[in-house]
Amino acid sequence: MMKHFKLLFVSFALVTGLFTSCSKNEPISEELNIQKTEAITLSLNRLSQQFNSDGNVTASGNPSGNIVFDFGFDFVYPLHLSFNNNSSVYVNSLDDLIEILINSSTNLYIDGIQFPFNVEVYDENSNSIVVITINSEAEFYDLIESLDWDDQDECDCYQNYNPICVEVTDVAGVVFTVTYPNSCYAICDGFDADDFIDSCEGDYNGNTTYECFTFNFPISVITDQNLTITVNSQEELNTAVYNSFYFGFVYPFNVTTEEGDVETIENQESFNDLLEDCYDDLTDDCECYQDYNPVCVQIETPTGNLEIIEFDNECYAICEGFSAEDFVNCEIDDECDCDDEENITVCVEVEVDGQIEIYSFLNACLAECEGYTEADFVDCSGNTDCTTENVVIILLECPWTLNGTTTYEFNSDNTVEITGSGLSTTGEWSIEMSNDGYPIVSIISDIGNFSDDWHFVDCNQVNSLTVTSSVNPAAEILLNCD
Template sequence: MKKIKILLLLLTVSVAGFYSCTDNDPVENEIVTSKSISLRVTLNEIKKANNINGKNDFATQDQAFCFNFVFPINLSYNNGTVVTVSSYEGLIAVLASETSTFYFEGIQFPFQVQQEGAITTIDDEAEFFALILECNFQTVNNFVFDFTCYDIVYPISIVNANNQTVVINTQAELIQQISTPTGTSTYQLNIVFPISLVQNGVTIVVNDLYEFFEINNDCPSSSCICTADYNPVCVQTTTGTVMYSNACFAICDGFTQADFVSCDPIITTNFGNGLGTCFTMNYPVQVQHQGALVTVNTNAELLQYYFPSWSSIPALVYPVTVNFNTPTGSISMVFANQTAFDSAIISNCN
């Protein structure tokens, strides 16, 4: 498990304090906060580090933080109430009172943090996300890479990097959205709630980000800090072959490299060989990639977004029209989803 820097000394002392804005306080009414996924990530780590709600079973005290807020900071609850938190002790106090119906979801930008003796200003959500990535906090991206705790019921909607709401139909599409090659910008998964999860045969409705974190905190692999990269490994169990998104999650679940087996036929692909020979695409088509929609006009362009280890087909935006070459001529087919396209490739290209 990676070592994370020890929590720095508090920047402020004295008594913890916070207060709510009211109509009688026109100055405080000018405070504008923004919803922040990164804030929820950070507060979750603080709660685990301080055994709030018994969560330190999943993280030890010396792995909690690599930065400290410069107080005061302004936070907002999910009902719009804004409070000013004037010290670390005050933050712990208000976090201890959070519930599933009354929790923090916003922060006022800019704010400052202290990290390795330096003061840094965080101007927006992108900078906040970059900060927590440095600290190896468990983000929403990390959570959805753990395939063993629950299954997401698809389709779901997300808000992509261009602030557009898009529909995700499969796990492969979701992983492709948040898997970022080296040297490119990183997209923070922004799920549109509510969504449904299936855990131990039971369907659970998750209404918001707070509930999503609570469920993931109780997953066994939440004690591990695994990167959000897709390099699947498989293990053989008494109930069949189980695929993990990478070796870290498998090891967190108690397996070793000696337990790893081939993932075939779980991962099967023939889109790359079939494109241009067995079938042709009617261009242009759109592909979901790194939180954005990309328009593609040629086979060569489309193959740039084909990642066989992630999905048997690029993350196309459906419907798409495909022409299959048969002994009697070309047949045009329209596909509404990846499952139908996969089935047609298997039927016509083998």
């Protein structure tokens, strides 16, 4: 039974012993076809990013709330995995697997899997979940490459709650509904307007986030595997149903409405009524048709940058206070492919609260993607804070976070400690001045995908400390001195 994943403060040797009867002296790899493969390490590192250090699903990285769509596939359990010390473990559920991952370390980690094994994936041709068999490392790599994880990472969707739903068939032939916070997330997962159903109002089991009420925990749910699970928070609920295509509630339970009233939900019918009212509240203020004909507007963020946001159609944009005069070309973001652009820093002047600030961009392409043109570029020499000496002082001052999930703690001996997504590792860092006069901190991690080059393009800690990543220019890199 899936439970709230708890971080176990025990040695990994004990964790291993709980699941396996094989000793490292037995030739398990040959007898059971357990193969050392980088593909399992790569996929498990990626899977761990879907969860926080407590083993709970992170809402921002899992918009659909289902592992097949948010991660790309789901293992069919049980699995037989091996560690880098040649011991092995039988894993009977996602719960078990995440428990192992959040206890992984640089000294002990999963590096092998028994072939063949099965996975559940979404087949867009049949619009259904299907089971495929992975017979070799080559087939495992083919699966991973088909998931386009890099493209998904670049899919930056605005946090506007305007739910879009699609219908999919599971492996048993049952049709279920997948709910996305908005059309942007659905499109990033490969769906288009033709896949959207008219209304999410009927998605009584699939949507675990509601805007007009909150659950009074604890409550119990029944998964599509007929398991009854009691959860104590919305976070635990999201995690418990992460690898379920649909689930049902155990009645009765209580909710608190946005007005502060406590209501008892006695059965499915009363819960349906509650959701219908919730959906009506969502659409009452803005009675817009469900036609997908996107329009975009350009807004200035609190940091002075320009951002393009997309609405499903003109009606929703107008309901948010914009007019036709505010509409801009939605294809601007799609054309902003700066991966091959040479990194030569450019700057623009922006007025913030009546004062002129200089904003730096890693290259001209990124600046143009924010709506600036070459005519807006100014001399960057006015930014004198970015010396290698100043950067080293800032670098060592406090830990740094990347996208709020990974922490880098730099040491004066040029080592760096990296933690995040249930993993920890170490590495080395160095600093040099780029040809355009800005410091670059190079990070080489011992394991995982944590190596990067950080460009310090603005070092004013008071107004606009700006650090960009070579690996992921859209990443948010922040100094965390809390």
